[in-house]
Amino acid sequence: MSDSPPPDPTPGGVPTPHRRRPRYPGRNPRRFEDKYKERDPQRFQETIEKVLASGKTPAGTHRPILVPEILDLLSPSPGEVAVDCTLGYGGHAEAILHRLQPGGRLVALDTDPLELAKTEARLRAAGWTAASFTAVKSNYAGLPKVLSNLGLESAHVILADLGLSSMQIDDPQRGFSVKFEGPLDMRMDPTRGPTAAGLLQRLDAPALARLLVENADEPQAHRLAPALAGRSFATTAALSEAIRLALAALHVASITEVQLTVRRVFQALRIAVNDEFSALETLLRHLPGCLAPGGRVAVLTFHSGEDRRVKKAFEAGRQAGLYAAIAEEVIRPSAEEQRANPRSSPAKLRWAKRTAP
Ligand SMILES: C[S@@+](CC[C@H](N)C(=O)[O-])C[C@H]1O[C@@H](n2cnc3c(N)ncnc32)[C@H](O)[C@@H]1O
Numbered sequence: 001m002s003d004s005p006p007p008d009p010t011p012g013g014v015p016t017p018h019r020r021r022p023r024y025p026g027r028n029p030r031r032f033e034d035k036y037k038e039r040d041p042q043r044f045q046e047t048i049e050k051v052l053a054s055g056k057t058p059a060g061t062h063r064p065i066l067v068p069e070i071l072d073l074l075s076p077s078p079g080e081v082a083v084d085c086t087l088g089y090g091g092h093a094e095a096i097l098h099r100l101q102p103g104g105r106l107v108a109l110d111t112d113p114l115e116l117a118k119t120e121a122r123l124r125a126a127g128w129t130a131a132s133f134t135a136v137k138s139n140y141a142g143l144p145k146v147l148s149n150l151g152l153e154s155a156h157v158i159l160a161d162l163g164l165s166s167m168q169i170d171d172p173q174r175g176f177s178v179k180f181e182g183p184l185d186m187r188m189d190p191t192r193g194p195t196a197a198g199l200l201q202r203l204d205a206p207a208l209a210r211l212l213v214e215n216a217d218e219p220q221a222h223r224l225a226p227a228l229a230g231r232s233f234a235t236t237a238a239l240s241e242a243i244r245l246a247l248a249a250l251h252v253a254s255i256t257e258v259q260l261t262v263r264r265v266f267q268a269l270r271i272a273v274n275d276e277f278s279a280l281e282t283l284l285r286h287l288p289g290c291l292a293p294g295g296r297v298a299v300l301t302f303h304s305g306e307d308r309r310v311k312k313a314f315e316a317g318r319q320a321g322l323y324a325a326i327a328e329e330v331i332r333p334s335a336e337e338q339r340a341n342p343r344s345s346p347a348k349l350r351w352a353k354r355t356a357p
Contacts, residue, residue: 057343062166064091065300065344069331071095073351074157074296079103082157083147083290085140085283086110088165090119096157097128105131107155109138109146111189111274115167139189141282143290154292160283161300164188164270166343172236178266181237186266186273196269197233205229215268215277215305220261223250228265239265267303280306284313288322291354298351307348314352324355 057063070092076082076099084093087108097106110116120135138146140160147154168174168188175185175196184197194202203211208229212221227246233239243262252258271277287297301307307330314326330348338345 057166057170057341059170060167062089062091063341063343064089064095065161065337065341065347066331066333066349067092067095069349070159070298070300071099073298073331073349074159076100076104076157080156081152081154081292082106083143083155083159084108085143085158085160086162087116087119087135088161089115089167090123092159092161093119093133094123094126094128096159097123097133101132105134107134107136107146107150107152109136109140109143111137111139112165112168113137113189113191115165139279141279141286143283144286147290154290154295156292156295158287158291158295158297159300160298162276162280162306163302175236176266176270177236178240178262181235184233184236184239186270188274193273193275196239196273199269199273200228200239201230201232203229211272212265212268215271216264217304218261218264218268220247220250220252224261224265236266271305277305277309280309281313284309287313287352288317288354293354294324294356295354296351297354298349301348301350302346307350310350314350317352321355323352326350326352 074082074096076096078099078101080100081104082096082100084096084106087093087110090108093106093108097104100106110119116135116137123133123135134150136146136150143158164176169176170180171177172180172182173185174190175182184195184200186196187193200208205225209221209225212218212225218224224243224246227249228239228242231242233242240262243265244258247258247261252261291297299310301310314323317323318326327350330350332349333341333344333347
């Protein structure tokens with residue numbers, strides 16, 4: 001098979017001129033922009049299968065985590081209303097949609113207008129019409145308003161799969177990645193609020209240190225913050241380099257420790273830029289009011305700051321008589337799932353069931 005991208009037909013059906021394959025060293029492209037086959041799974045299924053078999057996530061896609069477990073816990077049934085608070089690539093959404101038929105409806109939220117539009121188009125092309133599937137660009141903190149705008153009182157099933165999608169992480173232009181150079185942005189909704197670069201420039205050292213502790217338990221926070229706060233970093237690579245230099249000056253030599261610190265600083269900034277803890281706390285407060293009697297909710301978290309909040313809110317809800325039952329233990333991806341999809345490794349699933357009248 002030729003390695004050149006096939007010509008795209010124009011709307012009039014006339015093929016555009018032949019384009020040369022992007023140039024990259026080695027057999028396989030490394031840069032996100034060059035992975036045109038992975039980003040077009042409909043046309044290059046064979047490539048997708050090879051990438052999946054190697055334990056990687058094809059560029060521009062996302063692999064849903066703990067799907068059978070989530071379906072089992074949430075038990076979406078024909079005719080019910082379900083909410084996916086975090087549509088992403090739509091993997092969980094589509095699995096739930098199938099279980100809701102006939103007669104059920106899924107409302108899916110995402111704060112990212114770029115990926116939301118693509119996923120909605122993909123699900124529409126797969127045959128999900130407005131009768132069964134509604135996509136809404138919204139922060140999940142606004143779930144009660146989304147439901148009331150749609151004339152819905154509550155949902156039987158609610159899912160939230162927190163954090164970032166692989167599409168967001170892997171696209172250097174979104175500025176989330178420690179691995180690839182891109183603008184230091186990190187906004188899930190690029191139409192709103194300051195970027196990570198803007199935030200860093202605005203913060204003084206004590207405020208940055210607090211943020212690094214609160215959002216990522218960074219042990220070097222107080223020593224590192226003076227080297228980063230108030231400075232202007234245009235790219236992810238410039239920030240990584242500044243962290244490495246600051247750690248070298250602090251005599252932190254372990255490569256693992258340096259890599260972990262870079263990751264923790266990125267995580268802390270991302271959480272702050274997107275106001276993630278405040279959105280999660282608001283959602284957790286609203287959940288009992290958004291669930292129908294006997295309704296089920298599941299939340300997938302990816303770090304201790306998220307899991308702590310979910311655990312606390314579910315326990316408080318049970319004590320207040322709002323939840324009839326909650327997860328006693330977290331559910332983790334099996335060793336097999338973690339091997340097949342290493343990005344699933346940190347995931348923890350908790351669930352709760354609304355009291356019935
Ligand atoms: C881990 S991905 C979800 C993947 C999805 N379950 C799937 O199967 O493809 C998380 C998604 O949640 C979205 N998100 C994160 N915080 C959000 C918030 N506060 N409100 C709405 N969406 C949010 C992100 O933009 C991202 O698309």
